[in-house]
Amino acid sequence: xxxxxxxxxxxxxxxxxxxxxxxxxxxxxxxxxxxxxxxxxxxxxxxxxxxxxxxxxxxxxxxxxxxxxxxxxxxxxxxxxxxxxxxxxxxxxxxxxxxxxxxxxxxxxxxxxxxxxxxxxxxxxxxxxxxxxxxxxxxxxxxxxxxxxxxxxxxxxxxxxxxxxxxxxxxxxxxxxxxxxxxxxxxxxxxxxxxxxxxxxxxxxxxxxxxxxxxxxxxxxxxxxxxxxxxxxxxxxxxxxxxxxxxxxxxxxxxxxxxxxxxxxxxxxxxxxxxxxxxxxxxxxxxxxxxxxxxxxxxxxxxxxxxxxxxxxxxxxxxxxxxxxxxxxxxx
Ligand code: NAD
Ligand code: TYD
Numbered sequence: 001x002x003x004x005x006x007x008x009x010x011x012x013x014x015x016x017x018x019x020x021x022x023x024x025x026x027x028x029x030x031x032x033x034x035x036x037x038x039x040x041x042x043x044x045x046x047x048x049x050x051x052x053x054x055x056x057x058x059x060x061x062x063x064x065x066x067x068x069x070x071x072x073x074x075x076x077x078x079x080x081x082x083x084x085x086x087x088x089x090x091x092x093x094x095x096x097x098x099x100x101x102x103x104x105x106x107x108x109x110x111x112x113x114x115x116x117x118x119x120x121x122x123x124x125x126x127x128x129x130x131x132x133x134x135x136x137x138x139x140x141x142x143x144x145x146x147x148x149x150x151x152x153x154x155x156x157x158x159x160x161x162x163x164x165x166x167x168x169x170x171x172x173x174x175x176x177x178x179x180x181x182x183x184x185x186x187x188x189x190x191x192x193x194x195x196x197x198x199x200x201x202x203x204x205x206x207x208x209x210x211x212x213x214x215x216x217x218x219x220x221x222x223x224x225x226x227x228x229x230x231x232x233x234x235x236x237x238x239x240x241x242x243x244x245x246x247x248x249x250x251x252x253x254x255x256x257x258x259x260x261x262x263x264x265x266x267x268x269x270x271x272x273x274x275x276x277x278x279x280x281x282x283x284x285x286x287x288x289x290x291x292x293x294x295x296x297x298x299x300x301x302x303x304x305x306x307x308x309x310x311x312x313x314x315x316x317x318x319x320x321x322x323x324x325x326x327x328x329x330x331x332x
Contacts, residue, residue: 001116001228003029005073007060007106008080010034012182013121013174015044017079017220022052024224033069035059035098038320039083043312044181060102067109075117075227078106081151084185085125086328088147089271099150100157107161107169118158118169119227124212124237126152126173129274136280137173137235144272159233168232172223175240175279178298179216180305184313185324191250192306193313195257202329205269207247210276214240215293215302225289239281242295256303267332 004021008014009032018030031054034040045053058065060080070076080102082088082095103120110118127135128142141156143149161167182189191201214222222238230236244252250264293301306313 001074002027003031003073005031005033005070005076007033007069007076007078007102008040009055010036010040010042010044011079011083012039012044013177013216013219014077014079015181016179016216017077017223018045018053019048020217020220021224022048028052029054031056031069031073033058033060033065034080037082039183041181041183041316060105061097063105063108066105067112070106070109070113070115073115075119076106076110076115077119077121077223077227078103079121081121083147085145085147086185086270087324088145088150090327092146092150095146095150099147100153103154103158107158107167110167111161111165116168117227117232118167119223120155120158120169120171121223122155122171122173123148123151124173124175124239124277124279125274126155127277127279129276130278131276134278134280135237137237137283144274159235162233170226170230170232171235172226172238173235173279174219174222174238175212175214175277177214177216177219179302180309181312182216184317184321187246188249188253188302189306189313191253192257192303193317195253195259195263196307196310198259198263200265201250201253201263202265202267202332203246203250204267205273207250207266208245209273210243210245210278211249212240212277212279213242213244213249213295213298214238214291215298218291218293222284222289222291225287226284229287236284236287237279237281238284239279240291241281243276243278244295252299253303256299257307267329
C-alpha cells in the first residue's frame, strides 16, 4: 500500500494518522481529501513532508471529487465526518450528507475502481450506552443521538458493499480519542483551554457519565493495524481501556493545569446523554495491536501540548467557535 487516500486529513485524528503513517512507511504517499469545514485545519499538517502529500480541497458528498481523489490509490481510510454530538443535536443535515452519503460515494467508487482496501473509521457510540460490561463487535447497534445514528448508518451501508459487491470494507469503532490538535469543542481540549484562561468548565449533568479514553497515536496505530492485518467484512473495536467519569477527567485536567475546582460549573445535561461507553478490543489485540500510552502519560503530554501551543488554539477559539459556544452554553 504505497498510495493511500485519507479523507478528513486536516482534522484531529486523521492529521495525527498522516504524521504517524508518513513516519512509519517511507515509501507511502497520502492523498488527502478534506472539505475544510470549521474542524479542518491545515495548521495540523504544518510540518509534514509535502512531497509525499497531495491535498485536495473537496467534499466526500460529491461523487466526482471522491472518484478523482481515489484514482490510483491502493486503499482509502475514511476519517471525514461531522463529529460533534452537541452540534448534531442542534442541526443534523450536514451529518447525514457527510457521514452517510459521503460513505456511499466512497464505497461506490471503491467498487468501480477495485480499491484494494476500504477502511471506514467509526465510533464506539454506534453501540449506544451500556450499564455494565463491554460491547463486542457482534452486539446489536443502538445509537441514541443524531451523530452516532449517522455514523451507524454510514458503516452499515458501507458494509453492505462487502456482502453485496465484494468491496473489501473494514470498519473500526474507536473510543473517545484525545491528544494534540483536537478541536476545542470536545470536552478535553475545551476544559484544558478554558482552565488555562480561568474560564468555567461546563460539566453536563451530574458529571458521572463514563467515557473510555484512547490516546490519538494509539487510535491511529489501531486503524492502521486493522487496515493492514484485518479481514475484509470485519469490524474491530479500538479501545483505550481507560474508563473515567467526566468528573474524574475534569479534576485531572485541573490538577495538570494547576487550577482549583471552583472553575467547575455543573450545567444542564445534554439531551439523550449516553451514560457509559465501553468496548472490548480483544479482537484487534488478537491481531497484535495494543494501546501503548497510559492515561497518566497521555494526559500529561496532551495538557502540556495545549499549554505549549496557544498559537494553535487561540485563533480557533475566536470567530465561528465563539458563536457556537454562545449558542451551546449561553442560555445554560
Ligand atoms: P474532526 O471533526 O476533528 O475532523 C473532521 C475532518 O473531516 C475535518 O478536517 C473536516 O474538514 C473534514 N470533513 C468534514 N466533512 C467533510 C466532507 N463532507 N468532505 C471532506 N472532508 C470533510 O474529527 P475527528 O474527531 O478527528 O474524527 C475523525 C473520525 O474519527 C470521524 O469519522 C469520527 O466519527 C471518528 N471518531 C472520532 C472519535 C473522537 O473521539 N474524536 C472517536 C471515535 C471515532
Ligand atoms: P464529547 O467530547 O462531546 O464526546 P462524546 O459526546 O462524543 O463522548 O463529550 C465527552 C463527555 O463529556 C460526554 O459525556 C459529554 C461531556 N461533556 C461535558 O460534560 N461538558 C461539555 O462541555 C462537553 C463538550 C462534553
